[in-house]
Amino acid sequence: MEYTNEVLESLKKKNSNEPEFLQAANEVLSTLKPVIDRHPEYKENALLERMTEPERLVSFRVSWMDDNRKVHVNRGYRVQFNGAIGPYKGGLRFHPSVNQSIIKFLGFEQVFKNALTGLPIGGAKGGSDFDPKGKSDAEIMRFCQSFMNELYRHIGQDVDVPAGDIGVGAREIGYLFGQYRKIRNAYEAGVLTGKGLEYGGSLARKEATGYGLLYFMREMLKANNMDISGKTVLISGSGNVAIYACEKAQQYGAKVVAMSDSNGCIYDANGIKLDVIKQIKEVERGRIKEYAERVSGAVYTENVNGSHPIWNIKADIALPCATQNEINLEEAKLLVSNGVKAVGEGANMPTTVEAINYFLEKGVLLAPAKAANAGGVATSALEMSQNSMRYSWTFEEVDEKLDKIMTNIFDACQKAAKEYNLGTNYVAGANIAAFDKVSKAMLAQGLI
Numbered sequence: 001m002e003y004t005n006e007v008l009e010s011l012k013k014k015n016s017n018e019p020e021f022l023q024a025a026n027e028v029l030s031t032l033k034p035v036i037d038r039h040p041e042y043k044e045n046a047l048l049e050r051m052t053e054p055e056r057l058v059s060f061r062v063s064w065m066d067d068n069r070k071v072h073v074n075r076g077y078r079v080q081f082n083g084a085i086g087p088y089k090g091g092l093r094f095h096p097s098v099n100q101s102i103i104k105f106l107g108f109e110q111v112f113k114n115a116l117t118g119l120p121i122g123g124a125k126g127g128s129d130f131d132p133k134g135k136s137d138a139e140i141m142r143f144c145q146s147f148m149n150e151l152y153r154h155i156g157q158d159v160d161v162p163a164g165d166i167g168v169g170a171r172e173i174g175y176l177f178g179q180y181r182k183i184r185n186a187y188e189a190g191v192l193t194g195k196g197l198e199y200g201g202s203l204a205r206k207e208a209t210g211y212g213l214l215y216f217m218r219e220m221l222k223a224n225n226m227d228i229s230g231k232t233v234l235i236s237g238s239g240n241v242a243i244y245a246c247e248k249a250q251q252y253g254a255k256v257v258a259m260s261d262s263n264g265c266i267y268d269a270n271g272i273k274l275d276v277i278k279q280i281k282e283v284e285r286g287r288i289k290e291y292a293e294r295v296s297g298a299v300y301t302e303n304v305n306g307s308h309p310i311w312n313i314k315a316d317i318a319l320p321c322a323t324q325n326e327i328n329l330e331e332a333k334l335l336v337s338n339g340v341k342a343v344g345e346g347a348n349m350p351t352t353v354e355a356i357n358y359f360l361e362k363g364v365l366l367a368p369a370k371a372a373n374a375g376g377v378a379t380s381a382l383e384m385s386q387n388s389m390r391y392s393w394t395f396e397e398v399d400e401k402l403d404k405i406m407t408n409i410f411d412a413c414q415k416a417a418k419e420y421n422l423g424t425n426y427v428a429g430a431n432i433a434a435f436d437k438v439s440k441a442m443l444a445q446g447l448i
């Protein structure tokens, strides 16, 4: 049997209850055959088996008390997937859907994404099945403190550096950092990224994932004689990534007509008013349907039975920026029939394998998550650099570095795709470029 298939079959047996992890592994491994054929040493050194087995995974109890003194117990996780390139690095997700499969898929993706940034960071991910929705600030703080009471022993600025993801933003990072500092009695600023600007955070980190997605898009479109200006854009989600993707898309002259949250989507034919979205989401922590109550002419459509009505709106570009598997084959067909020419994955694994293949078949340009959303973690690494230097760069300095990093990532994806005659398949290009770097680092460090 083919080496990649052999490894996939064994993964399926070992991880049969982890569908998202298997999906992520399959998506990567299925594109690596031409590389494996060229490099027999990869099989001899069991690189695929080693890359798909985390270096370490911890799961722990997080007990906390709500405002009515009721006790709750959640499960916390940290997976340190691969440390060959640098300290483990990756976000924390607080969402009720979090389980071992989700954390492992995210950690696995992170290894390759971090390699593509060109910066010295290994791959990790963590989080909890805690649901931050409807919780008071005090409850969030107590949860974060309890979470850090265990996490602290596994992290460190040269060991493992967590950051935000779904449900974890500047507020949560602040509480986590405070508790870490208290436990350690040391100001190790680089132990967490996404910090507030007053205590070691980096300018442009908040904007970085969304802006980076658009920098990647710009390069991908340019390479294919297209341009963002004047295009109609759909952006799912209305969190950190979606908001700053929208901001940069608008700066580039695109018309963003729809955004969403987990309940439904809004359509505004005149173009989304981002200040209203920021007020609802960043300030009030409210629901997206309130947009339609505040902006005349805007229409709200509720999700029904897991459907995502946002993907049934006519547009040129779709930017899924909410969560995994938010575009399935049916939705991909709708997008293509409505004229979508390019898809940029701001979220991690937002497109199912069937949907990816459909887009590629139809000639839709697909900017894959591990390349296109790497701007967030890249800027986290820039935050670590600034913390080590005890210095901070201006917004423009960080933004310029981010732009260069995203341009380099696109170039690397394109180069790998060309080298293996894959045309505009940047999905395979990203996997191959990242795999090449991680493989070389692992081989150089021997069998560990």
Ligand code: NDP
Pocket (backbone or CB within 6 Å): 095, 097, 164, 165, 166, 167, 168, 169, 209, 237, 238, 239, 240, 241, 242, 260, 261, 262, 263, 321, 322, 323, 324, 346, 347, 348, 373, 374, 376, 377
């Ligand atoms: P936020 O928590 O800020 O926002 C998440 C958004 O997605 C919200 O609008 C949320 O809606 C929606 N959403 C979350 N889960 C679901 C779900 N199960 N079904 C439908 N909608 C959902 O997170 P981020 O913006 O930080 O993250 C968004 C995506 O981007 C994630 O896939 C994350 O892994 C990825 N990412 C984030 C980076 C970062 O720097 N933050 C970097 C790279 C990737 P609601 O409020 O209703 O839950």
Ligand code: 2IT
Pocket (backbone or CB within 6 Å): 089, 090, 091, 092, 113, 161, 162, 163, 164, 165, 193, 348, 373, 374, 376, 377, 378, 380
């Ligand atoms: O998925 C991701 O890349 C993130 N959530 C950001 C991770 C980080 O360490 O900044």
